[in-house]
Amino acid sequence: MIRLKNVHKAFGNNAVLNGVDLHVPKGESMVIIGGSGTGKSVTLKCILGLVKPDIGTITVADKDIKDGDRDALLSRFGMLFQGGALFDSMPVWQNIAFRLVQSGVSTDEARALAIEKLRRVGLKPDVADRFPAELSGGMQKRVGLARAIAADPEIIFFDEPTTGLDPIMAGVINDLIREIVVEMGATAMTITHDMSSVRAIADRVAMLHDGTIKWTGTVTEMDTTGDPYVHQFINGLSEGPIAAIR
Amino acid sequence: MIRSATLLLGSTGRAVLNAIGAIGAVALFAAQTIGQIARPPFYWREFVSACITIGYFSLPVVGLTALFTGGALALQIYAGGARFNAEAVVPSIVAIGMVRELGPVLGGLMVAARVASSIAAEIGTMKVTEQIDALVTLSTNPMKYLTVPRVLAATLTVPVLVLIGDIIGIMGGYLVGTSRLGFNAAAYLQNTADFLEFWDIASGLVKGAVFGFIVALMGCYFGMTSGRGAQGVGAATKAAVVAASVLILAANYILTEAFFTA
Numbered sequence: 001m002i003r004l005k006n007v008h009k010a011f012g013n014n015a016v017l018n019g020v021d022l023h024v025p026k027g028e029s030m031v032i033i034g035g036s037g038t039g040k041s042v043t044l045k046c047i048l049g050l051v052k053p054d055i056g057t058i059t060v061a062d063k064d065i066k067d068g069d070r071d072a073l074l075s076r077f078g079m080l081f082q083g084g085a086l087f088d089s090m091p092v093w094q095n096i097a098f099r100l101v102q103s104g105v106s107t108d109e110a111r112a113l114a115i116e117k118l119r120r121v122g123l124k125p126d127v128a129d130r131f132p133a134e135l136s137g138g139m140q141k142r143v144g145l146a147r148a149i150a151a152d153p154e155i156i157f158f159d160e161p162t163t164g165l166d167p168i169m170a171g172v173i174n175d176l177i178r179e180i181v182v183e184m185g186a187t188a189m190t191i192t193h194d195m196s197s198v199r200a201i202a203d204r205v206a207m208l209h210d211g212t213i214k215w216t217g218t219v220t221e222m223d224t225t226g227d228p229y230v231h232q233f234i235n236g237l238s239e240g241p242i243a244a245i246r
Numbered sequence: 247m248i249r250s251a252t253l254l255l256g257s258t259g260r261a262v263l264n265a266i267g268a269i270g271a272v273a274l275f276a277a278q279t280i281g282q283i284a285r286p287p288f289y290w291r292e293f294v295s296a297c298i299t300i301g302y303f304s305l306p307v308v309g310l311t312a313l314f315t316g317g318a319l320a321l322q323i324y325a326g327g328a329r330f331n332a333e334a335v336v337p338s339i340v341a342i343g344m345v346r347e348l349g350p351v352l353g354g355l356m357v358a359a360r361v362a363s364s365i366a367a368e369i370g371t372m373k374v375t376e377q378i379d380a381l382v383t384l385s386t387n388p389m390k391y392l393t394v395p396r397v398l399a400a401t402l403t404v405p406v407l408v409l410i411g412d413i414i415g416i417m418g419g420y421l422v423g424t425s426r427l428g429f430n431a432a433a434y435l436q437n438t439a440d441f442l443e444f445w446d447i448a449s450g451l452v453k454g455a456v457f458g459f460i461v462a463l464m465g466c467y468f469g470m471t472s473g474r475g476a477q478g479v480g481a482a483t484k485a486a487v488v489a490a491s492v493l494i495l496a497a498n499y500i501l502t503e504a505f506f507t508a
């Protein structure tokens with residue numbers, strides 16, 4: 001479904017991606033792990049076309065993302081941004097139903113759908129009329145998640161969906177992501193630092209380090225692999241090939 | 247000696263190149279904005295709300311500016327005119343000065359201070375908090391959704407503001423003229439009406455439209471190109487106000503030259 005070939009990206013002289021190769025088959029839940037600042041968010045943004053790779057090709061359903069109608073392509077995607085990226089000029093329900101309202105769905109219908117999505121991310125209906133600035137960080141994250149899944153996209157990206165949530169809420173969100181992949185057959189890419197989240201939602205795991213994918217495999221393989229990077233990362237060791245200062 | 251000369255040349259050259267690059271980028275941005283206006287979809291709700299924030303909410307500040315300027319203008323022209331026994335020109339000069347020059351320029355500058363800054367800060371914040379990226383992923387073109395409504399709203403509402411400012415400014419002159427300078431009320435108004443020509447007013451409104459376009463365009467451009475973080479937004483806001491003000495004054499000279507020298 002999604003294929004990255006030899007993707008390079010540098011910001012000025014800060015080379016972030018140095019030849020990323022990655023394949024996510026249709027209907028699979030891929031989790032990307034890797035240290036802070038290694039370019040996980042940049043990778044997702046490259047696929048969405050928000051960041052233009054310097055070298056390399058990215059295809060979605062065998063079509064290069066640079067070709068064809070960009071809006072049509074993006075209408076197949078849902079994205080939860082790391083920082084939420086909620087529109088602070090509009091209430092929560094309009095954030096969630098943004099795409100629907102723009103495509104001409106009636107206000108009542110859009111609002112009802114927004115409230116339904118709020119329920120799925122564990123928020124009460126009265127949140128609908130509040131503004132993003134009035135919500136806690138974890139609530140904002142969940143509203144962002146509701147917005148990402150609102151239009152039932154085929155492909156969903158979650159950038160740290162459970163960061164800043166309490167363990168119970170994190171469990172609810174993990175279940176939700178799993179459910180979206182299994183029941184709706186969506187293809188998902190999730191970035192997370194939370195190992196319980198990795199185990200709950202991943203079909204496959206990819207480890208990004210030094211601008212390349214160092215390792216990919218299933219969760220079971222992740223626990224038994226001899227790869228020193230993965231071993232250090234999943235066990236949270238300060239000693240190993242990944243320097244603590246980056 | 248030669249070394250420092252080359253250094254100086256080099257840095258001057260770089261500054262010139264940067265300036266040319268910036269002008270090119272702004273021109274491209276303007277062309278893109280205009281190119282997007284006619285292409286659907288058009289975001290009516292954004293447009294109406296931009297008209298209200300840019301036009302309606304600027305009324306008090308533009309009105310007050312015009313009122314005091316008209317009053318001060320009457321005092322100055324009276325004092326200046328007295329030097330060659332021409333106090334009688336006060337009503338017509340106040341009117342012409344207001345509608346041709348001070349109404350649009352001061353109105354434009356006040357709108358630049360109020361609107362260019364707020365647009366740049368709003369869009370800049372959206373940029374640094376990834377809201378612009380979010381718009382794109384929701385299949386919405388930020389140029390169409392954010393820039394076009396604001397630029398169109400400013401281009402259409404600033405002339406209206408200028409017209410209202412003209413009327414209030416002339417009224418300011420009238421109030422000072424009749425209460426402080428001993429003009430007869432009816433004669434003052436008659437004199438104003440007799441000497442004011444249609445093109446005087448229309449030229450000021452055209453200036454207003456151009457200034458409105460400049461203000462919103464600068465706000466959007468610097469917002470969209472804002473650097474990262476709070477510092478980036480602060481710098482974008484300052485740059486938007488400075489660029490809008492300077493461009494208004496420069497455009498005013500060019501338009502005046504084009505309209506009134508033939």
Ligand SMILES: Nc1ncnc2c1ncn2[C@@H]1O[C@H](COP(=O)(O)OP(=O)(O)OP(=O)(O)O)[C@@H](O)[C@H]1O
Nearest residue numbers: 011014016034035036037038039040041042043082
């Ligand atoms: N728009 C940008 N301009 C300049 N540099 C950027 C930009 N976006 C990201 N970077 C740089 O790219 C690098 C990777 O950033 P990215 O956000 O992808 O990290 P990450 O892997 O998501 O980290 P985290 O786990 O902390 O979110 C960082 O060094 C960052 O400074």
Ligand SMILES: [Mg+2]
Nearest residue numbers: 040041082159
């Ligand atoms: Mg990140």
